[in-house]
Amino acid sequence: MExxxxxxxxxxxxxxxSKTPQRQLSEAVNLSASAVNRRIAQYEASxxxxxxxxxxxxxxxxxxxxxxxEVKVESERLDLLDEIKQRFSACSQVQQAYYITGDxxxxxxxxxxxxxxxxxxxxxxxxSSSNIKAFRTIVxxxxxxxxxxxxxxx
Amino acid sequence: MExxxxxxxxxxxxxxxSKTPQRQLSEAVNLSASAVNRRIAQYEASxxxxxxxxxxxxxxxxxxxxxxxEVKVESERLDLLDEIKQRFSACSQVQQAYYITGDxxxxxxxxxxxxxxxxxxxxxxxxSSSNIKAFRTIVxxxxxxxxxxxxxxx
DNA sequence: CCTGAAAATCGTGAGAT
DNA sequence: ATCTCACGATTTTCAGG
Numbered sequence: 464m465e466x467x468x469x470x471x472x473x474x475x476x477x478x479x480x481s482k483t484p485q486r487q488l489s490e491a492v493n494l495s496a497s498a499v500n501r502r503i504a505q506y507e508a509s510x511x512x513x514x515x516x517x518x519x520x521x522x523x524x525x526x527x528x529x530x531x532x533e534v535k536v537e538s539e540r541l542d543l544l545d546e547i548k549q550r551f552s553a554c555s556q557v558q559q560a561y562y563i564t565g566d567x568x569x570x571x572x573x574x575x576x577x578x579x580x581x582x583x584x585x586x587x588x589x590x591s592s593s594n595i596k597a598f599r600t601i602v603x604x605x606x607x608x609x610x611x612x613x614x615x616x617x
Numbered sequence: 618m619e620x621x622x623x624x625x626x627x628x629x630x631x632x633x634x635s636k637t638p639q640r641q642l643s644e645a646v647n648l649s650a651s652a653v654n655r656r657i658a659q660y661e662a663s664x665x666x667x668x669x670x671x672x673x674x675x676x677x678x679x680x681x682x683x684x685x686x687e688v689k690v691e692s693e694r695l696d697l698l699d700e701i702k703q704r705f706s707a708c709s710q711v712q713q714a715y716y717i718t719g720d721x722x723x724x725x726x727x728x729x730x731x732x733x734x735x736x737x738x739x740x741x742x743x744x745s746s747s748n749i750k751a752f753r754t755i756v757x758x759x760x761x762x763x764x765x766x767x768x769x770x771x
Numbered sequence: 772c773c774t775g776a777a778a779a780t781c782g783t784g785a786g787a788t
Numbered sequence: 789a790t791c792t793c794a795c796g797a798t799t800t801t802c803a804g805g
Contacts, residue, residue, distance in 0.1 A: 464677055464679075466678070466679070474671070474673055474678070477670070477671035478670050478671050478672075478673060479668070479670065480668060480669065480670065481635065481636075481669050481670050481671045482635075482669050484797085484798065484799090485798075485799070486797090486798075486799095494773085494774095495773070495774050495775070496774095496775090496798090496799085496800095497773085497774070497775075497776095497799090497800075497801085497802095498772080498773060498774075500799065500800065500801095501772090501773095501800095504800090506671075509677070510674055510677060511673060511674055511677045511678065512671045512672065512673055512674075513672050513673070513674050514633070514634060514671075514672045515634065515635050515636050515669065515670065515671045515672065516631070516632050516633065516634065516635050516669065516670065516672060516764075516765075516766070517628070517631035517632050517635040517660075517666045517668075517669045518632075518666065518667050518668045518669065518670060518765050519628055519632060519665060519666055519667070519765075519766070519767045519769075520664055520665055520666075520667050520767075521767045523618055523663070523664060523665045524620070524628070524665060524767050524769060525618075525620070526767050526768070526769075529715065531715065531717065531724055548761050551761060551762070552761045552762045555766075555768035556768050557762060558762070558764055558765060558766065559726075559760075559762055559763050559764065560760075560761035560762040561683065561685065561757045561759070561760055561761065562757070562758050562759040562760075562761060563685065563755050563756065563757050563758060564755060564756040564757075564758060565753075565755050565756075570685055570755065570757075572713075574767055574768065599719075601717050601718060601719050601724065602717065602718040602719075603715045603716070603717055603718075603724075604716050604717060604718060605715070605716040606713075606714075606715055606716075607702050607705060607706045607714035607715065607716060608705070608706045608711060608712070608713055608714040609712075609713050609765060610670075610712055610713065610765070611670075611672050611673075611712060611763060611764070611765060612670070612673070612709075612712065613673045613674075613675045613678045613680050613728055614680070614709040614710050614728065615673075615678060615680075638780085638781065638782090639781075639782065639783095640780095640781075640782095648790085648791095649790070649791050649792075650781090650782080650783095650791095650792095651782090651783075651784080651790085651791070651792080652789090652790060652791075654782065654783065654784090655783095655789095655790095658783090772805105773804105773805080774803105774804090774805080775802105775803095775804095775805105776801105776802090776803090777800100777801085777802080777803100778799105778800080778801075778802095779798105779799085779800070779801085780797105780798080780799070780800080781796105781797080781798070781799075782795105782796090782797075782798080783794100783795085783796080783797090784793105784794095784795085784796100785792105785793095785794090785795100786791105786792095786793095787790105787791085787792085787793105788790080788791075788792100
């Protein structure tokens with residue numbers, strides 16, 4: 464999967480605004496509209512572009528609280544780890560879940576309406592499992608930047 | 618900005634796949650295509666939907682390394698904080714930047730090609746500023762989930 | 772692989788309920 | 789607020805280079 468300079472420009476534009484008309488994209492990169500169309504179709508077919516989604520403002524949607532949570536497990540037995548990964552991934556309030564190195568084993572990013580909702584979640588996700596040794600909640604005071612954009616160049 | 622059950626369903630669908638034709642959305646929520654069109658236009662005009670973007674697979678794009686970094690500042694003077702916030706936000710390798718409570722002041726999520734790139738970034742972002750007291754790098758071994766979807770219900 | 776034009780699909784706005 | 793219908797724009801396909 465080699466990316467040429469057209470791909471890099473197109474993916475950059477699509478990561479900013481995927482609603483840009485292909486005709487306009489074609490002007491921006493000096494290609495025909497159908498060439499742009501073919502390339503985009505291929506990004507999607509190959510899984511390079513995994514999805515195209517609307518980004519919703521959490522505050523305007525009435526869910527203003529973001530939390531980062533570090534989680535430490537008791538046992539690293541593979542089957543137990545998999546069960547926990549599954550649980551974290553399946554939780555809709557978990558926006559991001561990372562399996563990490565260091566003192567803790569997981570880093571989770573939550574979006575919730577209020578701390579009451581978070582308190583309920585901690586019970587479901589952490590206390591109901593005997594395999595969670597500890598977790599540390601970090602309150603986000605301000606989100607400076609939130610994107611999934613992969614920086615591409617050259 | 619009150620969301621009714623149509624809004625919640627539509628936003629849920631759009632956060633999963635914004636390329637879904639409005640005609641198909643209209644069938645899913647039992648509304649006409651033009652009603653769907655009008656609602657979507659309003660989400661965008663009001664800023665509820667801030668953008669619609671293509672999500673790129675970092676691994677397939679040749680940038681497989683994700684890092685979480687906790688940063689502690691020396692001084693919390695407002696002008697110095699603002700300068701740092703600006704710097705973090707402007708960095709294209711920083712996917713997410715949170716100003717947080719706790720021992721550290723910032724939590725950053727990086728995407729890089731390799732550790733060489735990250736090492737360069739630490740110099741530019743952390744060592745070149747006299748106001749960074751410490752930072753701790755957490756290597757992500759596995760990304761279980763990565764989205765910006767805001768969970769909506771009721 | 773590209774271009775350019777034709778064909779199919781989609782988004783959009785007007786008018787009516 | 790909503791729907792239907794018609795128009796214009798966009799996406800998609802296909803022939804030819």
